[in-house]
Amino acid sequence: MTTVLRPHAEDDHAEELALLAKEDDRVRPPGWKLSPWAVTTYLLGDGDRISPKYVGARRIVEVAVATLATDRALLLLGVPGTAKTWLSEHLAAAISGDSTLLVQGTAGTAEEAIRYGWNYARLLAEGPSRAALTPSPVMRAMAEGRIARVEELTRMPSDVQDALITALSEKTLPIPELNEEVQARRGFNIIATANDRDRGVNELSSALRRRFNTVVLPVPATAEEEVDIVTRRVAQLGRSLELPETTTGMAEIRRVVTVFRELRDGVTEDGRTKVKSPSGTLSTAEAISVLTNGLALAAHFGDGVLRAADVAAGIVGAVVQEPVSDQVVWREYLETVVREREDWRDFYRACREVS
Known part of the structure; x- marks a missing residue:
C-alpha cells in the first residue's frame, strides 16, 4: 500500500x-x-x-x-x-x-x-x-x-x-x-x-x-473544534503525501480558520464588526486544502516553517470565487478587519501582495 x-x-x-x-x-x-x-x-x-x-x-x-x-x-x-x-x-x-x-x-x-x-x-x-x-x-x-x-x-x-x-x-x-x-x-x-x-x-x-x-452534519460549533479538525487532517495529509519535514504553524492554522469562520458567519469573532460573506461555502475541507498547499510551499520553496506568505494565495483563491463581487468582499474584509489586528500585519501584507 x-x-x-x-x-x-x-x-x-x-x-x-x-x-x-x-x-x-x-x-x-x-x-x-x-x-x-x-x-x-x-x-x-x-x-x-x-x-x-x-x-x-x-x-x-x-x-x-x-x-x-x-x-x-x-x-x-x-x-x-x-x-x-x-x-x-x-x-x-x-x-x-x-x-x-x-x-x-x-x-x-x-x-x-x-x-x-x-x-x-x-x-x-x-x-x-x-x-x-x-x-x-x-x-x-x-x-x-x-x-x-x-x-x-x-x-x-x-x-x-x-x-x-x-x-x-x-x-x-x-x-x-x-x-x-x-x-x-x-x-x-x-x-x-x-x-x-x-x-x-x-x-x-x-x-x-x-x-x-x-x-x-453541522459545521464545527467552535473555532477550537475546527482548529482541531484542521490540524489533524493537515498532519495526516502531509504524512500521506510524504512532504518534507515542516513546522506546522498553529498561528497560521488559527488565522485561516478564523478568516473562514468570520466570512462564513458575517461577523468577526468578537461580534463587534459585521462583514459581508462571499459566494463560496468556505468549508472546513477548503481550509484543510489551503493549509496543505501552504505546507507544500513551505517545504519545497521556503524554510520549512509554515508562514503567512505560504497560505495567502490559497486563502484568496478560496474566498474569491466570483471575480467581481467576491473581490470586493475580500478587499473590504482585509482593510476593515485584518489590517486593524496588530499581530496580523504579516498576514495582511502577504494577502495584499497576492490580491
Missing part, C-alpha cells in the same frame, strides 16, 4: 479495526464486522489506541450507527465540507470491512449505476444471461450483505434516484430480462450523502425520502 496515494479507510486503519474486532464482545447485528459500540469507538476514538476519524457530537454518530442497524437507510445531509463523505466511508469500512461499493452521483448518472448494466459484447453473442450482466455497486452490496454508498444523491436525476426505492423498501432488485431477482442479505444497507447548497440539486421525492433516516 506504500505506493497508493490514498488508501481506503479499511486498509489505512486495518490495525485499529482488527484490534476492535478482537476485543469487541458486544452484540453485533447480522453481517456486521463490529458491534455498534465498537463502530462508534472507531469513529470517535478512545483517547489512546484508536484515533478519532470524526470530530463532533457523539450523539450524531450514535444515531447514524443505530440507523444502519435497522432496515432504514441513512442520509447524511449538510453543507459542503462537513465530512459527509469522510463519515460515510469510515462507517462502511467499520461495518462491512469494505468502503469501495460506491455510486458517485452526478447530473449524468444513469439508472444502470443503481441497478445493473450489460456487457454488450456478451449480450449480443450469447443473449441475456448472468454472465452478460454487469452488477452495480448497490446490487453487489445486496448480494454480499454489505454497505453501499451513494454520493451526492440530490445531483442525480429524479428518475435515477427513485431506482433506489425498490431496493430500500422491498430489499430486492428485480432482473426482468432474466426473470430473476437479487435479494438483499443481512448486513445490506445504503448510506447516501447530499447537500442543498450547490447548484443543480434535484429534490428527493417524498417516497424516497421516507426510506431514509436523515442525520444533519
